[in-house]
Structure formats: C-alpha cells, structure tokens
Amino acid sequence: MELDERPILYSYWRSSCSWRVRTSLLWKNIDYNTIPVNLLVNEHKSAEYTAINPMQEVPTLVIDGNTLTQSLAILEYLEETHTEKPLLPSDPLTRAKVRSLVGAIAIDTQPAQNLRILKYVGDEKSQDWAKHWITWAFEGIEKQLSSTAGNYCVGDEVTLADVCLVPQVFNARRCGVDMSRFPIISRIDANCVKLEAFKLSDPYAQIDCSEPKGT
Amino acid sequence: MELDERPILYSYWRSSCSWRVRTSLLWKNIDYNTIPVNLLVNEHKSAEYTAINPMQEVPTLVIDGNTLTQSLAILEYLEETHTEKPLLPSDPLTRAKVRSLVGAIAIDTQPAQNLRILKYVGDEKSQDWAKHWITWAFEGIEKQLSSTAGNYCVGDEVTLADVCLVPQVFNARRCGVDMSRFPIISRIDANCVKLEAFKLSDPYAQIDCSEPKGT
Known part of the structure; x- marks a missing residue:
C-alpha cells in the first residue's frame, strides 16, 4: 500500500489506548492515516507488526520519520512537538x-x-x-x-x-x-x-x- | 509526629511504585522523610490516608507544599521542578x-x-x-x-x-x-x-x- 507523508497510526477501533492517541491527533488537527490492526485475529502478533511494536500492542504511531509505541509516551511526544492546543497545562x-x-x-x-x-x-x-x-x-x-x-x-x-x-x-x-x-x-x-x-x-x-x- | 520541612514520602518498602520515587529522589539528592504505609495491614485503606490518596495506594509525595500521587506523575514532576541530574533526555x-x-x-x-x-x-x-x-x-x-x-x-x-x-x-x-x-x-x-x-x-x-x- 502506498501512503502519503501523513503520520500513520496503527490502531484497533475498540482499543482504549488507540482511542487516546486518535483523540490527541484530532484535537491538535494533525491529519493522519490509519492502518487497522485486528486484535481479534492476532494481527498484532504477526512478525511484521512485532518488528515495529515489540510488545505486540496497539497503538503505534509513525511520525516525523520515527516509530513510537505506548500511548502515554506518544501523547507526551505530541505535547512536546505539537504545542498548539496543548493537552497538558503549563505549571x-x-x-x-x-x-x-x-x-x-x-x-x-x-x-x-x-x-x-x-x-x-x-x-x-x-x-x-x-x-x-x-x-x-x-x-x-x-x-x-x-x-x-x-x-x-x-x-x-x-x-x-x-x-x-x-x-x-x-x-x-x-x-x-x-x-x-x-x-x-x-x-x-x-x-x-x-x-x-x-x-x-x-x-x-x-x-x-x-x-x-x-x- | 513532628516533621521538618523536607518532602514526605508515604512508602511501603516492597512496593515497586514507591521504589521508583525513592530512586528519583535519591538520584537528584533530594533529602526526604519516609512515612511507612503497611499495605499488609491495610494502612493504605484508612480514612486518614484515603484523604491524601483517594486511590489508596503508595506512594504519595508531599513536596513544595503539594500532595502528589501516582508514581509516574511524581517522577515527571520531579523532572520538571528539579532539573539537576535529569532522568529524561532532552530531545x-x-x-x-x-x-x-x-x-x-x-x-x-x-x-x-x-x-x-x-x-x-x-x-x-x-x-x-x-x-x-x-x-x-x-x-x-x-x-x-x-x-x-x-x-x-x-x-x-x-x-x-x-x-x-x-x-x-x-x-x-x-x-x-x-x-x-x-x-x-x-x-x-x-x-x-x-x-x-x-x-x-x-x-x-x-x-x-x-x-x-x-x-
């Protein structure tokens, strides 16, 4: 599949952790592509997906040329690099x-x-x-x-x-x-x-x- | 019990989450007092402790006049307010x-x-x-x-x-x-x-x- 230059979110629709990252991206108006990972048929355990996410979890975010895992780490990264519409207060x-x-x-x-x-x-x-x-x-x-x-x-x-x-x-x-x-x-x-x-x-x-x- | 002005860490010796905060305080040379909370006899469920930690967990850190809960939130607070000897890289x-x-x-x-x-x-x-x-x-x-x-x-x-x-x-x-x-x-x-x-x-x-x- 050919994709454009937008960030790629590996996501499962009902995953809470994927949902958190979707909300932050949308809140910050960061346009992104979704690649669904179906947890019910173990797509997260494939060799291909494990190579980008060793914990075999969603979400994974590919952004700014980097592959990021763990929803809270991703949320903090987005706060630090996309500071418009912050989701953390300043003090x-x-x-x-x-x-x-x-x-x-x-x-x-x-x-x-x-x-x-x-x-x-x-x-x-x-x-x-x-x-x-x-x-x-x-x-x-x-x-x-x-x-x-x-x-x-x-x-x-x-x-x-x-x-x-x-x-x-x-x-x-x-x-x-x-x-x-x-x-x-x-x-x-x-x-x-x-x-x-x-x-x-x-x-x-x-x-x-x-x-x-x-x- | 009368305590001095040092931060107070409510901690249980074998709690991993308490241990994380102890390490950060020691790493940053922040001198502190410990108040033990014995999880085995449910001291964390007392009304007094629940008032400072609604989740009834250790650790709780009282520092700079504030009562902080959740180990990761405390670790991030210490990074932001005690920047010497950082435990997070800069980029x-x-x-x-x-x-x-x-x-x-x-x-x-x-x-x-x-x-x-x-x-x-x-x-x-x-x-x-x-x-x-x-x-x-x-x-x-x-x-x-x-x-x-x-x-x-x-x-x-x-x-x-x-x-x-x-x-x-x-x-x-x-x-x-x-x-x-x-x-x-x-x-x-x-x-x-x-x-x-x-x-x-x-x-x-x-x-x-x-x-x-x-x-």
Missing part, C-alpha cells in the same frame, strides 16, 4: 494533577481489564472481572475528581486526563458498570463527547469498526 | 523511547501483578499468575531494549526507564521468572544496582523492611 503542579488522573486510569484501571488479561481470565469470568476492577478504580477516581474537576477532569480545559477518561467510561458501560454511582465521571464524559475530537475518535467512527453502534 | 524522540519503556514496565507489567490483583487471584494461583505476566512482558521489553540499550535502557545514561526496570526485575526474581532468558534486562539491572541511588532505594534498605534479605 508543574497542575500537570502533576493531570498526570495523576492519567495514571489512575491508564495504570490502575485499563491494564486490569485489557483484552489479553480478559482472555486469560476466561470467557465465563471476564465480564465480572472487568466490572470489579473498573468499579474499584472509579471509586477512587471519582473522589480524586471531586477536588480537581470543573467542566473537565482538571478545571475547565480539556487535558490528557479527559483523553484517557472517555475510552475508560466506554469500557465501563460495555461491561455493565453502574455509572450512576459516578456522577462526576459521567458529567465529564458527557461534556467531552460533545467535542469534535472525541466524536471523530470514537470507536464507531473508525474505518475498521466491525459492529453497529449499540450492540 | 523529544529519545524521551519518547524512554517513556515507551516506562510504559512497557509500569503499564504492561507491574499492574498485572500488583498486590491487590494477586490477592484477588488468590494465594494458590498468584505466583503462577505473576510469573506468566512478567515473563510475557519481559519478552517484549527484551526485544525493545535490543534496539535502545547501552549500559542502561536507553543508551549510556540512567533514565526513568531504569528507575522502573530495577523494581520490576526484583519482582520477577521474587516470583521465580527465569531471568537467564533476558540477558539485556539482567545486564542493565546489574549495572543499575551498583549505583548509590539504587542501593539506597532498595527495599531491604528501608526503615519499614520487615524481612531479612534473601527470604
């Missing part, structure tokens, strides 16, 4: 508040319920497992947000914390977490999904989406 | 390489085998579970290091990737991972543990260490 303390919420989501929530863990847990138990860990984490995140949130996770500007929160709320709903217990998280999510970058990065807006919305 | 691409390895360890490895997950998995299965996920992740990390490592994870300077790697190798050995399969990881670990900041941040050098080394 170190507020940045730490944003990154603390990013950690609570990307480290304490998502890894406990990602696809490889759920496969290992087994079909029978996987939904309860995911629900348990997302609920556990959201209890702490809701408390943490009570002292940082405005319209978004930290005050009234969209940050990397929101970029990470929205896909996690999607996963929570998908596995039946009772979101009425988390009014702040729900309110922030509702504010975010009105924004163009979140709409366009939504799984159901992706070229490799294989299910109609609502299934 | 965005090399920073992304470091942060990618940080993600491979702190997101893809540690959360799958932390104490709360292992408790939930149950005593009988927990060692096999931890061994499985650390081995899985180390296979990818070893590959990734083959294109980035010098004496340390990325070239010949100590970075945040090394700060995260050393505690993970400790955990790997503890649950019986065959480290002979990972020669690059083993070599970097051996190089790091010769350095003062890693020696002094080692679990067995902590005031709350409750076991003799080698048990």
Whole structure:
C-alpha cells in the first residue's frame, strides 16, 4: 500500500489506548492515516507488526520519520512537538494533577481489564472481572475528581486526563458498570463527547469498526 | 509526629511504585522523610490516608507544599521542578523511547501483578499468575531494549526507564521468572544496582523492611 507523508497510526477501533492517541491527533488537527490492526485475529502478533511494536500492542504511531509505541509516551511526544492546543497545562503542579488522573486510569484501571488479561481470565469470568476492577478504580477516581474537576477532569480545559477518561467510561458501560454511582465521571464524559475530537475518535467512527453502534 | 520541612514520602518498602520515587529522589539528592504505609495491614485503606490518596495506594509525595500521587506523575514532576541530574533526555524522540519503556514496565507489567490483583487471584494461583505476566512482558521489553540499550535502557545514561526496570526485575526474581532468558534486562539491572541511588532505594534498605534479605 502506498501512503502519503501523513503520520500513520496503527490502531484497533475498540482499543482504549488507540482511542487516546486518535483523540490527541484530532484535537491538535494533525491529519493522519490509519492502518487497522485486528486484535481479534492476532494481527498484532504477526512478525511484521512485532518488528515495529515489540510488545505486540496497539497503538503505534509513525511520525516525523520515527516509530513510537505506548500511548502515554506518544501523547507526551505530541505535547512536546505539537504545542498548539496543548493537552497538558503549563505549571508543574497542575500537570502533576493531570498526570495523576492519567495514571489512575491508564495504570490502575485499563491494564486490569485489557483484552489479553480478559482472555486469560476466561470467557465465563471476564465480564465480572472487568466490572470489579473498573468499579474499584472509579471509586477512587471519582473522589480524586471531586477536588480537581470543573467542566473537565482538571478545571475547565480539556487535558490528557479527559483523553484517557472517555475510552475508560466506554469500557465501563460495555461491561455493565453502574455509572450512576459516578456522577462526576459521567458529567465529564458527557461534556467531552460533545467535542469534535472525541466524536471523530470514537470507536464507531473508525474505518475498521466491525459492529453497529449499540450492540 | 513532628516533621521538618523536607518532602514526605508515604512508602511501603516492597512496593515497586514507591521504589521508583525513592530512586528519583535519591538520584537528584533530594533529602526526604519516609512515612511507612503497611499495605499488609491495610494502612493504605484508612480514612486518614484515603484523604491524601483517594486511590489508596503508595506512594504519595508531599513536596513544595503539594500532595502528589501516582508514581509516574511524581517522577515527571520531579523532572520538571528539579532539573539537576535529569532522568529524561532532552530531545523529544529519545524521551519518547524512554517513556515507551516506562510504559512497557509500569503499564504492561507491574499492574498485572500488583498486590491487590494477586490477592484477588488468590494465594494458590498468584505466583503462577505473576510469573506468566512478567515473563510475557519481559519478552517484549527484551526485544525493545535490543534496539535502545547501552549500559542502561536507553543508551549510556540512567533514565526513568531504569528507575522502573530495577523494581520490576526484583519482582520477577521474587516470583521465580527465569531471568537467564533476558540477558539485556539482567545486564542493565546489574549495572543499575551498583549505583548509590539504587542501593539506597532498595527495599531491604528501608526503615519499614520487615524481612531479612534473601527470604
């Protein structure tokens, strides 16, 4: 396949980590090409893909001639190199508040319920497992947000914390977490999904989406 | 307890995430007080501790009048505010390489085998579970290091990737991972543990260490 000079995002439509990077690229108006990697048929484990992403994960971003892996590393790179429309505030303390919420989501929530863990847990138990860990984490995140949130996770500007929160709320709903217990998280999510970058990065807006919305 | 004006680190001796922050503080010659939080008797779940750390986790760092949570957020804050002896390189691409390895360890490895997950998995299965996920992740990390490592994870300077790697190798050995399969990881670990900041941040050098080394 011949591609133009735009960045290439290796992405899976329902991957939270891919979604984070899609949102940042769209937020910053960085036009990019998507190459879908279908996790359900193990495309991420092919020799070709492993050569560019040794952890066999999505996303991978090829940008500025470089191949970058790990969603948080990519998000930080985009902050440092594409400084228009920042997703991190400027002062170190507020940045730490944003990154603390990013950690609570990307480290304490998502890894406990990602696809490889759920496969290992087994079909029978996987939904309860995911629900348990997302609920556990959201209890702490809701408390943490009570002292940082405005319209978004930290005050009234969209940050990397929101970029990470929205896909996690999607996963929570998908596995039946009772979101009425988390009014702040729900309110922030509702504010975010009105924004163009979140709409366009939504799984159901992706070229490799294989299910109609609502299934 | 009356404390002086030094930063306060809420830490548990065997917590990888506490260890990362201890190493950075020591590396940067930031003198600090430790307040031990004993995870084994649920001190992290007390109302008092939950008020400062809503996720009920270690570490928490009180510094410059602020209370910071999440090890990676704290490490980034220390990079931004204590710029002497940096643990991140200066150019965005090399920073992304470091942060990618940080993600491979702190997101893809540690959360799958932390104490709360292992408790939930149950005593009988927990060692096999931890061994499985650390081995899985180390296979990818070893590959990734083959294109980035010098004496340390990325070239010949100590970075945040090394700060995260050393505690993970400790955990790997503890649950019986065959480290002979990972020669690059083993070599970097051996190089790091010769350095003062890693020696002094080692679990067995902590005031709350409750076991003799080698048990």
